[in-house]
Amino acid sequence: MDTDxxxxxxxxxxxxxxxxxxxxxxxxANQANSALLAVLQ
Structure with missing residues (x-):
């Protein structure tokens, strides 16, 4: 029991x-996507 x-x-x-x-x-990953979107705008 203790082992379990x-x-x-x-x-x-x-x-x-x-x-x-x-x-x-x-x-x-979400942060990277946000950074990429900011660059593209």
């Missing part, structure tokens, strides 16, 4: 980091 809890906690932490990384990538 440890494994699940590790998986949750890993998924949280991956989620935050994905959000950061999307934010950076």
């Amino acid at each position: 809890f440890g494994a699940m906690s590790t998986q949750l932490a890993k998924n949280s980091v991956l989620n935050q990384s994905a959000i950061a990538m999307v934010a950076q």
Whole structure:
């Protein structure tokens, strides 16, 4: 039971980091698109 809890906690932490990384990538892509649009205007 404790092993399962440890494994699940590790998986949750890993998924949280991956989620935050994905959000950061999307934010950076949006920022790049905004900069490109500003140059084109």
